[in-house]
Amino acid sequence: MNKEGQIRIPSGCAISGIFSRSGSRFDGERIIKSISTMHDRSNGLGGGFAGYGIYPDYKDYYAFHIFYDSTAAKEECEKLLDRRFDIINLSKIPTRKTNRITDEPLIWRYFVTPLPTKLSESQLDEDEFTTRCVIHINTKVPGAYVFSSGKNMGVFKAVGFPEDVGYFYRLEDYEGHCWTAHGRYPTNTPGWWGGAHPFALRDFSIVHNGEISSYDTNRRYIEMFGYRCTLLTDTEVITYIVDFLLRKRGLTLEETAQVIAAPFWSTIEKKPPEEQEILTYLRNTFSSLLITGPFSVLLGFSGGIMALNDRLKLRSMVIGEKDDMVYLASEECAIRVIAPELDRFWSPKGGEPAIFTLNGGENHAD
Amino acid sequence: MNIDAFAFDFQELNKEIKSSGQEELNIDNCMGQRYIGCGLSRGSLRIRGVPGNALGAYLNGADITVHGNAQDSVGDTMNEGKISIHGSCGDTPGYAMRGGKIFIRGNAGYRAGIHMKSYRDKCPVMVIGGSAGSFLGEYQAGGRIIVLGLGSDQPCPVGYFCGTGMHGGKIFLRCGQLPASLPDQVNAKLADDVDLQEIEEDIRQFCAEFDLDRETILDHPFHVLTPNTKNPYRQLYVHC
Numbered sequence: 001m002n003k004e005g006q007i008r009i010p011s012g013c014a015i016s017g018i019f020s021r022s023g024s025r026f027d028g029e030r031i032i033k034s035i036s037t038m039h040d041r042s043n044g045l046g047g048g049f050a051g052y053g054i055y056p057d058y059k060d061y062y063a064f065h066i067f068y069d070s071t072a073a074k075e076e077c078e079k080l081l082d083r084r085f086d087i088i089n090l091s092k093i094p095t096r097k098t099n100r101i102t103d104e105p106l107i108w109r110y111f112v113t114p115l116p117t118k119l120s121e122s123q124l125d126e127d128e129f130t131t132r133c134v135i136h137i138n139t140k141v142p143g144a145y146v147f148s149s150g151k152n153m154g155v156f157k158a159v160g161f162p163e164d165v166g167y168f169y170r171l172e173d174y175e176g177h178c179w180t181a182h183g184r185y186p187t188n189t190p191g192w193w194g195g196a197h198p199f200a201l202r203d204f205s206i207v208h209n210g211e212i213s214s215y216d217t218n219r220r221y222i223e224m225f226g227y228r229c230t231l232l233t234d235t236e237v238i239t240y241i242v243d244f245l246l247r248k249r250g251l252t253l254e255e256t257a258q259v260i261a262a263p264f265w266s267t268i269e270k271k272p273p274e275e276q277e278i279l280t281y282l283r284n285t286f287s288s289l290l291i292t293g294p295f296s297v298l299l300g301f302s303g304g305i306m307a308l309n310d311r312l313k314l315r316s317m318v319i320g321e322k323d324d325m326v327y328l329a330s331e332e333c334a335i336r337v338i339a340p341e342l343d344r345f346w347s348p349k350g351g352e353p354a355i356f357t358l359n360g361g362e363n364h365a366d
Numbered sequence: 367m368n369i370d371a372f373a374f375d376f377q378e379l380n381k382e383i384k385s386s387g388q389e390e391l392n393i394d395n396c397m398g399q400r401y402i403g404c405g406l407s408r409g410s411l412r413i414r415g416v417p418g419n420a421l422g423a424y425l426n427g428a429d430i431t432v433h434g435n436a437q438d439s440v441g442d443t444m445n446e447g448k449i450s451i452h453g454s455c456g457d458t459p460g461y462a463m464r465g466g467k468i469f470i471r472g473n474a475g476y477r478a479g480i481h482m483k484s485y486r487d488k489c490p491v492m493v494i495g496g497s498a499g500s501f502l503g504e505y506q507a508g509g510r511i512i513v514l515g516l517g518s519d520q521p522c523p524v525g526y527f528c529g530t531g532m533h534g535g536k537i538f539l540r541c542g543q544l545p546a547s548l549p550d551q552v553n554a555k556l557a558d559d560v561d562l563q564e565i566e567e568d569i570r571q572f573c574a575e576f577d578l579d580r581e582t583i584l585d586h587p588f589h590v591l592t593p594n595t596k597n598p599y600r601q602l603y604v605h606c
Contacts, residue, residue, distance in 0.1 A: 037398050040376065267526060270546055313476045313500070316438050316457055331437055332456070333398025333416040345435070347456070347475055349525065350500065 013197075013209035014038035014162075014183035014330045015317075017298045018338070019305045022324040023358050025053055028171025031179035034327070034334045036163035038183060041209075041330065046184025046196035047165035048157025050205040050300050051176035055152045061088050061111040062130050062202070065148035065155060066137075067193055068106040073143030080141065084133055085112035093156075093169065100164040105193055109154075127202060127247065132226070134201065139228045145194045150203030151302065157182075157196035165196075177358070178305055180298045182207035199235040201243050203302040208235040209315050209330055210295030221288035234295070241289050242299055253299075253306050257353035259286040261311045298328055304357035313350030320345045326356045368392045376400040376418060383411070393417075398437070403430050406447070419456075422449045425466060438475070441468045445488070450575050454496065463490040463509070467568070470494045471576045476525070477501045482535060484508030493572045500525030503591075507534040512565055514540045514572075514583060522546070529591050531599065537591040538565055544589055551597050557588035 016034045020026070031049060055063055064081075068074040081087060089111040095104070114129050122129050134146045148155035153176075156169040162183040182197035198205040212218070212234040219229045219237050225248065227240040238260070245256045255278075262283045268276055283290070294314030299306040307328045309317050320327040320335040320342040327335040332345070348354040367388045371379050372395035379399045383391060389409045393402070396415030403411050403421065406428035413421075413432045421437070422430045425444040435453035442461040451459075454472030462481040465488035473496035480501065482490050490509035497518040503511050506529065515523030521543040528545045529537055529552040538561075539545075544554050562584070573580040 040400065266547065313457065316475075318456070331398055331416075331418070332435055333396075333418060333437070336416050337397055347499075350476065 013185050014041035014334070015181065015197075015207045015209050015296060015298055015328075016330070016334050017180040017207070017300070017305055017307070017326075017328040018178070019326040019328070019356050020177045020324055021326065021356060021359050023053070023177045024324070025175040025177050027173070027175050028166055028179060030338045031181045032163050032166035032171060034329060034338050035166075035181035035183055036161075037334045037337045038329070038331055039161060039163070041185060042161060042183030043185045044161050045159055045186050046157070046182070047160050047162030048155060048182050048184075048196045048198050048207075049162070049166060049169070049171060050148075050153060050155045050178075050180045050198040050200060050207070051171070051174050052153045052178035052203075052300055052302065053176040054154055054174040055111070058089065058111040059152040061113050062149055062151055063154050064110040064112060064134075064146055065093060066108050066110070067145045067147060068108065069143035071106070073141065074106055074108065077137055077141050077144040080133075080137065081110060081112065084115060084118050084129075085110075086115055087112050094173070095168050096170055098164060098168055101158055101160045101168040104158065104168075131202060131243070135226070135228050139230055147194055148200050148205075150200060150205070153200075153203055153205070153300070153302070155198050155200045155205060157198065158193055159196065178300060180205060180207045180300050180305070182209075195231050195233050197235055198300070199231075199233070199239045201239050203300075204239055204242050204246075205300040206235050206239045206242065206297055207300075208238060208295060208297045210234065210297075210310065211293050212237070212291055212295060213293035214291050217288055218291060238291065238295075238297060241291070245286070245289070246301075253304075253355050254353060255282060257306070257308050257351070258282050259289050260291045261308055261351035261353075262290050263311060263351055296330065304355065306356075307348055307354040309348060309350045309352075311351035316347075318345065318347050319354055324359075328354070368394060370394055371396045371399060371415065374399065376402075380404065403428055406430075422447070425449065427466075435472070440470075441466070441492075444468075444490070452576065457499070459494075460490065460492040460511075463492070464488050465490050467571070468492040469572050469575050470496075472496045474498045474502075477504055479506055479509070479511040479537075480504045482506050482509040482511065484535065491568050493568055495572070495576065495578075497523035498525065500527050501530060502528045503532055503535070503537045504529075505531040505533070506537070506593075509535045510538065510565065510568065511535070512538040512540075512568060512572075516578075516583070529593075532591070533593045533595075533599075535593075536564070539589045539591070540583070540586055541589060542587045548591070551594050551599055552591050553594045554589055554591050557590040561590045562588060 093107045158165045197207045245251045268279045295310045296315035296317040321344040376399040392412045398418040400418035404423040407426040410429040420439045423442040425447040427446045430449045432451045436455040438456035440459040444463045445465045447466045450469045457475035458477045460479045474494045476499035493512045522541045
């Protein structure tokens with residue numbers, strides 16, 4: 001079978017997120033219930049979750065979740081990890097057998113920190129050092145794929161319906177203050193474990209419903225900065241764009257949204273002069289990072305979550321708020337099923353980010 | 367007859383509705399089931415909970431009432447009948463509808479009435495009580511869209527790009543101020559008595575449906591938007 005990256009077929013999908021602004025932690029059962037309500041939006045070719053705050057005992061270490069096709073791939077990858085990182089803990093990720101999830105790769109988890117000597121030799125900060133290592137493994141070590149690499153967060157994904165993926169990974173055993181979920185209906189790629197959502201790079205994770213028509217423009221630009229798009233999926237390129245704009249260029253989340261879902265020139269013209277100046281600057285400077293075509297995404301990051309639609313709002317997104325909890329989903333039913341009573345229920349406008357952060361946090365992903 | 371929808375997926379629920387043979391059905395505990403009442407020609411459905419996308423798609427004469435919100439694509443391509451939403455609805459209500467009436471007490475999302483059309487004796491009508499999102503009446507080819515702006519604090523209760531691509535039908539906006547920008551291909555003017563006569567019956571029905579005062583609603587300026595056939599479209603989405 002052709003895998004992700006070898007073939008591109010022209011997505012329905014479902015996304016959902018739950019976030020506690022006070023940072024209170026809850027297990028993965030509610031997010032499974034939410035995403036499973038939208039079962040018909042996916043077709044069993046991919047499901048996944050991201051949980052934030054799930055590894056408090058190891059919160060200062062990068063948690064690598066890795067798929068291996070073979071023990072040979074595992075040995076090669078571990079050798080590479082050993083040369084660059086101090087591995088504090090490693091184990092198989094616990095899973096549960098179900099006949100609805102089959103053909104699983106080897107799935108391992110490593111808590112790591114860059115070796116101080118290697119890090120100082122590299123003259124990079126630890127985030128950049130780690131990012132480069134992840135990209136290196138994913139492009140240079142055949143049969144190994146790092147699908148999660150953040151601190152105090154983790155991605156769990158597979159080929160299957162999301163509710164089965166949640167059951168498979170025993171998400172009831174993890175507690176986080178933020179969860180996102182995805183049910184996949186792949187239209188451009190065949191559906192492989194690595195290609196399921198969320199797609200993550202360090203603590204940034206993206207779940208995405210849509211079909212990006214600017215994919216190749218975005219890819220060519222972002223690859224100039226050392227990123228390598230290996231999967232041909234829209235979601236991968238969005239994740240790299242977010243990392244580039246937020247971390248490397250230091251933009252705020254709002255500014256990042258104004259780049260990737262830039263308003264039309266005709267809309268910019270109607271804004272007050274100062275705002276016009278900023279919007280024009282961002283659109284001109286990062287014109288190759290404008291994402292066109294329909295999308296709705298949830299961006300998870302340490303300390304918060306952002307929802308964003310394409311500027312034409314060609315995909316649905318609704319938000320419910322109740323006390324300190326925020327619920328974000330493709331459909332209202334996915335929220336009401338876990339939170340029937342809400343203080344506020346609304347839809348963000350196309351291109352207007354909805355950003356929620358832990359109490360006292362800034363609207364900035366760093 | 368009552369149906370508890372919670373345990374049903376969308377196919378089972380629709381089969382249950384169609385095989386019931388009942389004129390009046392109450393459907394409780396809806397949780398996102400799609401296509402409820404699709405193609406239904408007669409009878410009435412009263413829905414509680416959250417009906418899924420494409421509620422009443424291809425509706426052909428039946429009467430649907432939702433005591434709460436509805437999701438996307440209410441009345442997609444409907445032909446005849448009535449859908450009343452006591453809450454708000456998601457994007458694209460009335461998508462390509464060509465007959466019947468949709469009444470939404472609250473707000474509508476993006477692209478309400480996109481590609482609505484009339485056909486021979488058919489003239490679809492959609493009344494939105496609150497405000498509508500961007501692209502209201504995009505590519506409208508016929509029928510009437512009425513936005514009342516009740517409870518809206520905006521000077522005009524619609525978003526950007528209202529009437530883009532409009533080439534038939536009418537949009538009535540209950541507001542003293544026009545949308546910030548309208549395409550050159552759309553004419554706009556204050557509605558006069560002759561214009562208002564056209565929507566009198568729609569407003570009466572809307573008010574009866576949701577127990578609202580008709581006089582209060584009509585005692586307010588309306589604008590009416592129609593396509594300008596003398597100014598055809600060229601390169602609509604280029605360089606924007």
